[in-house]
Amino acid sequence: MTLAALPFALSFVHPLMMWVLLLAxxxxxxxxxxxxxxxxxxxxxxxxxxxxxxxxxxxxxxxxLLGLIVLGSIGGMAVTYLNNGKLFVGPHLLAGLAMTAMIAVAASLSPFMQQGNVIARKAHVGLNMGMMTLFLWQAVSGMEIVNKIWSSR
Incomplete structure (x- = not known):
């Protein structure tokens, strides 16, 4: 693979990683x-x-998952910026940012849950269920983006 083909190849690392993280x-x-x-x-x-x-x-x-989803989100934005010189602000990016925030807040509730805080536990579950719902939608919208990238080659 040549150096010029690297940005195109990197375009597929984010979606592959995110599908693995969805299953995880x-x-x-x-x-x-x-x-x-x-x-x-x-x-x-x-x-x-x-x-x-x-x-x-x-x-x-x-x-x-917290660490890898944050890195995957940043990586997806970085590759998009490297390939296009800009980010495309749209539903896929905004939902991805929301997911990243939701998993971070859900994880931050762990110390309170360990102390038996029921509200923290319910918020943790709610945030993660919301994140999973967005993640499923992201998988579909992400494949549409992958198809656009593949067809433009």
Missing amino acids: SAYAMYLGIKAKKTRTGTPEERKTLIPGKFAQRHFRWGGL
Whole structure:
């Protein structure tokens, strides 16, 4: 690959990374649901769920997702700017920025949730559900952008 082809190739790193992160986000959500069942289930349910360490795994995956989604968002904007000399302010960019803010705020609620704050827990879940909804929409609108980039080549 030549140096001139690098910006075009980089255009596909962001969407590929985001599809992987969408799947990883779904897995983190699964872990969060299991963590809640571990916390609120019957004694028999809790006994079978505790060995899965779902809360710890959810916490780790959430931290990893926070970092990678922020880097992926910045990376997508950087590649767009490098390829075009500007950012295209539209629904895809604005929803991506909203998602980045939502996951950051949701993660920042973790210390309060660890102290048992129910409002923080509900806000965390609500923010992450909103982020996942936007993420699903981003996947569709992102593929439209990828198709435009691919066709322009």
